[in-house]
Amino acid sequence: MKSFLARLIAIFVLTLWALPAQASTVPKRSVLNNGLVLLTSEQRALPMVAIELLIDAGSRHESVDRAGLANLTARLLTYGTARRNALQISETLDFIGASLASGASENVASISMTILKKDLATGLELMAEILTSSTFPPAEIDRQKQAVIAAIKAQEEDPGAVAGRAFAAALFPESPYGRPVEGTAASVKSLRAQSLKDFFSRFYRPNRSIISVVGDVSEREISQALNQALRGWSKGAAGVPPPAPATIGVPQTIRLNKELTQANIMLGHAGVPRRHPDYYAIQVMNYILGGGGFSSRAMDSIRNERGLAYSVYSYFGADQSHGSFQFVMQTKNESAGEAIGLARDEIRKLREQSVSEQELSDAKNYLTGSFPLRFDTNRRVAGFLGQVELFGLGLDFADRYSGLIGKVTREDVLRVAKQFLQPEKLITVIVGDQKKIKVQ
């Protein structure tokens, strides 16, 4: 299988004559004895290894009365195993200068580790302990509940986060995708140790997981080490994926009052799932609208011409079952109405008129040209491999990417703009000093 990484490594071998002989490989996919999918890319330049484990244990699996369960479970992973307490775990990691972080999103729980090659065995041993013998001690649960509740409060200080939560809640009502992963202070308080243990035991299973290992280790070496270290991590029920959000929120304007100098604005509506056939045409279209940094229409109109905002962008987020469109900016309270009007204008124009040949080719050239540069560290390659597997894009995805973007035409851009930009469905969130904000 020839991929972008294979090319990357070919360049590497041709030019790195000054370093010791390299034994590099293309990324490889295998399935371990316990069903764990293993993706590897051998990168010998530095004596380090980046590992990312994705587990199908995100908040989409929790019920509303247990909101925050997936997140709290993930947080507890580094706070106690059968062999080590919280301090022993952090002492182990700190002593070798390794990082090990765990967390959850709506879709997955993740554990990521960055470690020196010489300490890999220590790291894998700890990871295996976590996956097979996490103990969820009551005192640690209590501590982490307190920390999560503090984090929920702290997020209130971040106007962008406040707007994002209000937007998600309005767009996906009655769905885990509309709720904050952290839960609410009340729901977190009421979570019980047994619920964490049950959630862990049901969802943290190798046959629901993907591990990406990138760095100074061969596929053979790491698969043997993982088969050995994770032999006690046994398969569970595969289960059915939770449904996509059943209801999509109606168009509405939500205004939240805070003593801020800027209105933090989000406009958006539902999008498409990652595997949607128009996903790539939508990415090209969005680049022209607001995804293209300093090269986008939104940036030109709202920032460069009028000086209304520092940051303005649009984004089509895509998950396994669903997606969303978001247009995000901040402007002084007094200009909120004008900025929203301009955002709507840009959305409308893209639906009414074809983009120029120049805009199309600039967008495609950026997307294809910058693609390989996005994977310039072991950590980023590990993250990329995990996403490729999660969404079933295929190990040759990086090779196919140029073709997928390249075949998008101006007609496609107009078609997907008409179909997937939906002004009549826009949900608008404005967080700011409402007495100064005038919006029609």
Add this chain to the structure above:
Amino acid sequence: MFAWLAVSLLMARPAQAERVQEFILDNGLKVLLLEDHKSPAVTFQVWYRVGSRNEKDGKSGLAHFLEHFLFKGTPTTGPEEYSRIIAKNGGRSNAFTSNDMTVYFATMSREKISIELELEADRMVNALLGETYFEPEKKVIQEERRLRTDDNPAAALGEVVNAVAYTVHPYRRPVVGWMEDLQNLTRQDLVDFYKLYYAPNNAFIVVVGDFSTTEILPKIRAAYGKMPRGAEPPKVKVTEPEQRGERRVALKKEAELPFVTMYYHAPNQASPDSFALDLLSVVLAGGRSSRLHHELVYKKRLANGIDADYGAVSIDPTGFSVSAQLLPGKDAAELEREIDSELERVKKDLITDKELQKAKNQVEAAFVFAQDSIFGQAMKIGYYEVAGGWRQMNGYLDGIRKVTREDIRRVAKTSLDRDRRTVGVLIPTQAKPQ
């Protein structure tokens, strides 16, 4: 244009200094090259030895404003066209301003990097700084200030702490500038500043990544070599008078959780004590098993998070700071007392051998991890070059390895002096319901 904040996380550890090659053109432009072929990208950066440190009172924000304005075109490149050219060639570009420097950069493939090389040469001497774009860009920068500082409680606190910790030295001014100063800046201020500071002899180039020196060096000479050397820019010679007695500052602002920061004056990377100070920051707050984290976040449950930051690499003496966000319902004064008691402990008793070894291991591992990114490596080279010369990176790990427990106690005693610190406290207020 996105990052005027000090990029402190990238500068903590030096790159592999021994592989850096230095060349100096006749006009004084220094070129620092580091070939690294592990990924197919090259980062090309032009560093100007000018930042908010070089501004005058009433003109704060000028260096950063000029950075924005360099995107408004030259006789051969239209306004904002620079970004479009880089992007359509698959590159990612940006710029940032700090106290000590202004930096422009792009990361592109080996085949395309000459485009960035040429465009940076062009705007080093040919920027038009067009009047038409002045007022809209001023508004953009005011929005940037609102976003990053005015509506961000921790950043707003950091700004007032700096303004109090330094009475005379320009580090007291925010890089983005005070709002009123921004309002009063004129286009002529930018033109004058550009003429004064943008010249090959006040700049240097850093290139890191998948390029060949024999290919790129002639291109750099061709594009930059003919530029005339500029007049020697004025030197900033300001010494902050010794602080005699603790300073305190409170900030009342809509927020949810109180925040405490303690800023101690400290020597920079030129001091032999900088290695011990680096390790001290790790002993105090490097990882969950560190002293402050374990005592105050884990055991006593006062703080939501705690950090110790030593901003080692800078032109003038710098600071060692400890900052913490409180858990809900906890008392900032109590947290302060507990931090003080931990700081007293490290001044009074030797840390254990194991703690010292742990801190050294963390620094060494971070040193390796930092080399994973070509951009990060270029940043380190540039930071050191601005601060005191890139060769100061040499021997960094040796310096770290030689630090003893006694050194840690000694630098804790000399630097963590309460009479030479500024304590800032964020006092949350709540918006009136509407």
